[in-house]
Amino acid sequence: MKLSTAEENYLKAIFKISEKAKKSASTNAIAKHLSTSAASVTDMLKRLAEKELINYEKYKGVTLKTEGIKQATQLIRKHRLWEVFLVKKLRFSWDQVHEIAEQLEHIESKELIMRLDAFLDYPKFDPHGDPIPNADGKFTIRSQTPLSDMHKGQEGKLVGVKDHQTEFLKYLNSLNVKLGTIITVIDSVPYDGSMNVILDGKNEIMITAAVAQNLLIRKG
Amino acid sequence: MKLSTAEENYLKAIFKISEKAKKSASTNAIAKHLSTSAASVTDMLKRLAEKELINYEKYKGVTLKTEGIKQATQLIRKHRLWEVFLVKKLRFSWDQVHEIAEQLEHIESKELIMRLDAFLDYPKFDPHGDPIPNADGKFTIRSQTPLSDMHKGQEGKLVGVKDHQTEFLKYLNSLNVKLGTIITVIDSVPYDGSMNVILDGKNEIMITAAVAQNLLIRKG
DNA sequence: ATATATTTTTAGGGTTATCTAAATATTAAT
DNA sequence: ATTAATATTTAGATAACCCTAAAAATATAT
Incomplete structure (x- = not known):
């Protein structure tokens, strides 16, 4: 399924919030995370639910469905691979790469990411030490x-x-x-x-x- | 000035059409180039004229103003640098890179392009032999x-x-x-x-x- | 348990970028 | 110089995202 940049950003936000809180993401939490209004979030949640990407019941918060998790994970994979590229190949410093990777993660091409991964020698962690999920969405776990x-x-x-x-x-x-x-x-x-x-x-x-x-x- | 992807695509289309035809770009030519309707083009031309990026008079076709030329040239620079990256570093073949570069050219970061250019060793031509304008927008001319x-x-x-x-x-x-x-x-x-x-x-x-x-x- | 505070949704709008159909302007042809 | 053909613009809609203000639902605190 092809998603818009806005839809992708919502999925990523929901993923990150529910990962950290270990429960469903609230409208307000999403609004704060994306610096937008609660009303806009409600609006988008309806559309994402329509597309079967999230579980949404009014006033109950949201969780990602299987396809939503898959999409969010791939976005994180792309973001982190691009960060490795920016630091390792283009010699950016680790404090300069987030915003640029935020744009690059929305580029759509499976082939591109496969080749980028190979070019970077299949890194397992990004420049901030965050794990890079593999093509199947699996994260490397590390005791820390x-x-x-x-x-x-x-x-x-x-x-x-x-x-x-x-x-x-x-x-x-x-x-x-x-x-x-x-x-x-x-x-x-x-x-x-x-x-x-x-x-x-x-x-x-x-x-x-x-x-x-x-x-x-x-x-x- | 920050432009939308759509606006950027229109500027690039106008640049390419008037470069090839050596005259102002017509509404229909732009519509064909972007696979959109003539009505949509007229609509966008009004907005681009409002932003002082083009010279537009009803029924007379359009030309780019200085700022429009600058923006179009930088887009072409970005597109062609990314194509070099895809072919030289990621080992794509020259027939696979256009679509991906079409997305990458809209990534906004001057620093990124400066570093990419250096990383690629300041290439003067892309994988199709097209000249890559330098940071000031100057194209290398070659007799062919x-x-x-x-x-x-x-x-x-x-x-x-x-x-x-x-x-x-x-x-x-x-x-x-x-x-x-x-x-x-x-x-x-x-x-x-x-x-x-x-x-x-x-x-x-x-x-x-x-x-x-x-x-x-x-x-x- | 009831009042208060907080969260979420709805209602009503605005912008950008599309579209089709109809109207108008320009160009080409006889 | 009209007429016919073509190009362009306007009119009227639609969809995606966003907003503020008001209403409704839920959570909290005494």
Whole structure:
């Protein structure tokens, strides 16, 4: 089924919201996610339900039907593959790629994505450490812990970030924190949750709780 | 100024039509080029005129204003750069790239195009031999002659094709005729304009006038 | 359990980009 | 120079997305 950019964006929003909340997506949540009005969301939900892409009952929130999940997953696949392309091949920095990938993900061509995937050597994770679903929609699972949950003496590699905002990523750049950085917890302050950590066994820096919650670590 | 995909397609159509015809584009010509109705064209022309992108007087045809030319040229630049990417990096064949590039050309990011251009090593021509305008909109000019205008004994390199249709390009594939092929005219038949030519000094083949008119040769 | 607050839907509009059919202007032909 | 043919524009609709304001449904708080 061929969808419009708007329809695709709604499916992706519903997917992300219900994934995070582990329940159906509310009209308001979708409206906020897409920076639009609740009335516009209701409007679109009716059309998506008509096309059998979502389960929608008035006032009850929405979930994706099988075809909706498939479409949303493929969009995420395309978005993340393009992000890898932008960073690995065009040398963009990880804080510059979201908006462009947001456009590129709507390009329609199965062949293009197959070839792009091969060209990039079948990456499993994007530049923010998010898993790239394969052509069948399967995500690679990886054990990871927010830095904020780690204890004094523990060590691990930074494998992902939760917050993708430019502001946050630029701040990490300024701290010289990037995917692959080895982080060792020196101590954590119970009072405010801030932590002192060592990066790659070299520089010691202080990280606030807000930041630590958004850094995903593979322990060991 | 930010334009819609539809507006961009109209500007590109007007550019191509008036370039080929060397005069203003008619409503019907635009309608045919975009496979739409004349009424829709009139409608859009009013809006483009309102935005100062074209010169439009009822019943008189249209020409592009400076800003319209600039936008059309940048679209052509983007389209052709993406085609180079698809063929050179993703190994698509020259007959498969038009539709995909047609979508990619609407992606909006100056930075993306700058980096793509660098990544591709600043190509001057696309996979069909069409010149790629530079960031300032300047096209590289190259002397070229349709094969149909060449005479017995003359030789040259295939540098471009006029017809971009999949059918035509696939036919050339089957003849093993590609950009860079050296073509030597053995003789031409005045009766129907067909020609016997040698490819790369090896195989002799016969080419009809219809095909010869669409092959662009750099003599010598 | 009832009042209040919040969420969601409906009603009524607006814009963009299409369409077909009808009217009008231009061009070509005799 | 009329008439016929062709090209173009106008008129009137439709569909997709979006909006604000008002109404209705649901959730919450005392």
